[in-house]
Amino acid sequence: MSDELKKYRDQIDWIDEDLLKLLNQRAALASQIGHLKGENTVLRPEREAQILQCMVSNNLGPLPNQSITQLFTEIMSHCRALETQLCVAYLGPSGTFSQEAVEKRFGHAVLSKPCVSIDEVFQTVESGKAHYGVVPVENSTEGAIGRTLDLLLQSPLKVCGEVMLPVHQCLMSRVTDLSAIKRVFSHSQSLGQCQVWLNTNLPNVERVPVGSNTKAILLALEQQEDSAAIASAKAAKSYGIPLLAENIEDDARNTTRFLVIGNQEVAPSGKDKTSLVLSAPNRPGAVYDLLAPLAKNDVSMTKLESRPARSGVWEYVFYMDIEGHQHEPKVAAALVELKQVAAFVKTLGSYPATL
Amino acid sequence: MSDELKKYRDQIDWIDEDLLKLLNQRAALASQIGHLKGENTVLRPEREAQILQCMVSNNLGPLPNQSITQLFTEIMSHCRALETQLCVAYLGPSGTFSQEAVEKRFGHAVLSKPCVSIDEVFQTVESGKAHYGVVPVENSTEGAIGRTLDLLLQSPLKVCGEVMLPVHQCLMSRVTDLSAIKRVFSHSQSLGQCQVWLNTNLPNVERVPVGSNTKAILLALEQQEDSAAIASAKAAKSYGIPLLAENIEDDARNTTRFLVIGNQEVAPSGKDKTSLVLSAPNRPGAVYDLLAPLAKNDVSMTKLESRPARSGVWEYVFYMDIEGHQHEPKVAAALVELKQVAAFVKTLGSYPATL
Structure with a gap:
């Protein structure tokens, strides 16, 4: 090992020792706050938002803001888990955009609980089987998710937060030639987000709306000879189905907005x-x-x-x-x-x- | 806000400022090491293992060793990603134990690439389409994964690490009564891990080995009236299929060992x-x-x-x-x-x- 390498590694070792001490001090303080009278809530969304805003505005790099946000989200996730493991319900199955939204907001030290419908997400939180729920509420291209809006009107739950997730759609199939495709399966939202591309590239193909993009992939795999699905690149990889076209959403800034719902009135964060x-x-x-x-x-x-x-x-x-x-x-x-x-x-x- | 709460929060804010500085200093040093002559390898498994060992042996709490290991795994993951985003191939689909093994070893700032077979994992790494692969090699109850052993013998790849993952099996079905089950689908490994339980509780039921536990769930869902699957609780939740029995593995310490394979000779870590x-x-x-x-x-x-x-x-x-x-x-x-x-x-x- 060269002297220079050793010097850098020694410096990293000192930093890691400091990080270790600070992480434990932080967890101990968070734990003391948890035991304060009247502070029996594990998650304070306004406080976490302030911390992330502050870290990003003070970030001088080289780590990008995205890494800083993710690392502090994980640190807060583990500090919280020392007190209570949060349970978060979301629209499953796992591997969907909704699960990504849960991880983006809550980090990985939570129990995430997939539900079969948006209704079940609301019921799970209302009945106390989960602390929070994460539901899609609108897409920048296709607009509102009607069922979420209807349930928000009826439910006693409060909106406690929002998560913005960039969404890129892909066409996938075992068929290698676009002209052989007779049918495209996807969630109606995803079909809607890719209308221009479908009109241009697959004008005469039947568009079949199904319950989820995961379901669409399974159907395309079953009807291998003439069917395709629209879903995320991540989902395509999960099921080993080849991508025929990437980023086919009509707007490259295509984003889905999710709401966090729970039994909590969130205090002001300043923004x-x-x-x-x-x-x-x-x-x-x-x-x-x-x-x-x-x-x-x-x-x-x-x-x-x-x-x-x-x-x-x-x-x-x-x-x-x-x-x-x-x-x-x-x-x-x-x-x-x-x-x-x-x-x-x-x-x-x-x-x-x-x- | 009480004085006490404010005092604790101020202390956390100071800690977070220090954490932010240290994380960036660490990333800058890691980056400088990456630019040293002859240090063109992004991942040094022996070095990461030493850091984790050191952090755990110096950990005084309150954060448990598991949180410390996960947080430092993520920190190293993001520092690495500043240089190169590592691509790791594994036996898919996503949501399998293999994906959990990838995340446990490499953190979340990597690109994980699911493959349809163990052969494809080896090919993907051999052809340079992924930096590393993660393959199951043996289970504490059921023994060796023959295909992995055969491929290790032929392949020019080196073993660069191991990951131990506790594995708990569950019986799941839409059928609510055990006596109505005529057929249990699962991977042959999982069927083998639950022999005692199956002999005791479902002695006359046909055991059908299939390619993956995910496939088993899909088959059980198709043949709803008389079929069940054995897979992880996580997979059951993903597909919204009810659990009939949990932790049915013959040995509660049931663990699967995975190997990390790559084009790298790893230097000594001391252990x-x-x-x-x-x-x-x-x-x-x-x-x-x-x-x-x-x-x-x-x-x-x-x-x-x-x-x-x-x-x-x-x-x-x-x-x-x-x-x-x-x-x-x-x-x-x-x-x-x-x-x-x-x-x-x-x-x-x-x-x-x-x-």
Whole structure:
């Protein structure tokens, strides 16, 4: 071993000794906080968000921000696990984008519990069988996941966080020639995200929506001679099915947004969002009136999504995301005024906005 | 926020700032080592093993050794990724025990590449499409994985490491009553690991060996009315198939040992193993003679496995694991003497023994 190599290795050894001490000191402090009166909650989303923001803004490299975020997510995950192993329900099976979202938010020292439907994710958290749930809520290309919106309206659970996950779709098949494909299986969301590509490259092929992209791969494998599936490259590798085309999503920035749901009101982190559901009274100009309290109080709206109400024909509810926490004075003022003009308002939760 | 909570949080913030600086210093040093002349290898298994051993032996808690090992595995994984993203081939599909073994050894900042067979894992590494491969080599209950042993004999690849993974088997089915089950699907290894339980609880049920435990679950789901599968609890959750019985393996300490294979001769870590294949000349007392050089040089043998040689009827090769590195004087001396008495000796590699 050269002198230079030895010098560097010795320095790494000293650093590792310091890291070891600091990690244990950190875990001991986190544990003491857990035992403080009134601090019986293992996870404080606002606090974790502040720590990650702070680490990224102070990061001088060479480690990229993504590595710093992942490493601190794992460190917090292991410190938490010393107190309680968190259980997180998600839309399975494993290997789906939803599982990636769980790992991105909670790290690997949690128990992740796959569910067969979005309904089951909600039920699992409501019945206390999991501490949190992670559900897809919208895709940047294809729009809202209706079932999640409907369940948010009914459920007593709160929104405790959001996770943004870049999503790249691929065409996969045992068939090697595009012209031999007669049928493409995928989740309707994924089919929707690749419409332009499908119209251009497989214009006359039947598009078959199925329950999950994993199911689509299994069907394509069964009907080997004329079928393909659309799913992630990761899923293709998992099932050993060859990729015919990569990144076929209509928008390269294609991102799915997930919500973290739980029995927790999250305190302000300094950079938050608030999600609401409201309905407008059935009269002209009602929707316009809904937006006035926001403009008046200088609150930005980041999303407005309408959805048929189950209560009557041609009635709608509106899902709205606004910037800021419901405890911030201007947001609180806007909410008070909103309640005066809306027929119905439900605050789904305030939570840290992701970077 | 109480004064006490604030005090603890401030202390955590200071620790996190230090952690951030140290992690980046560590990554910068690792990067400088990567640029040293002759140090063009991203992964030094002996060095990583020494670091993990050192961290665990110096660990005073409260974080358990398992958390320390996982966190340092991730830290090294991200430092490595700054130079080159390692690609690791394994026996897929994802969600198998083999993938868990990859993550346990390499952390999450690697590209893991599932293969459809053990042969494909070897080919993928031999052809340079992956830096390393991870293959199962033996199970504590059921014994050797023959195909891996055969391929080790033929392949130019070296053994660069081992991973021990505790394995718990479960019975799963849509059928809720054991007496309705007519058929159990699983990999032959898993069926073998649960013989006692099957003989006791399902004595008259057909045992159907299939290519993987994932395949077994899919078959059990297809033939819902009378079939079950044996696989891991994790796999059951992934496919949403109910568990009928947990931990049915005959030995609760049931462990699968995996080997890491690659194009690398690993230097001594201070606590190593060496794997060999040898054949005995065809004469009385030949096997006894093979063991004499080990005893004479005070080298412990941790495994001896015989396997039919492809060269002739009733001829055998022997797979042997011994304690120590081939560069240690007593091991080197034993190897010289072994070569004099054996008809054939191939050193598969020396590598760090796992804790």
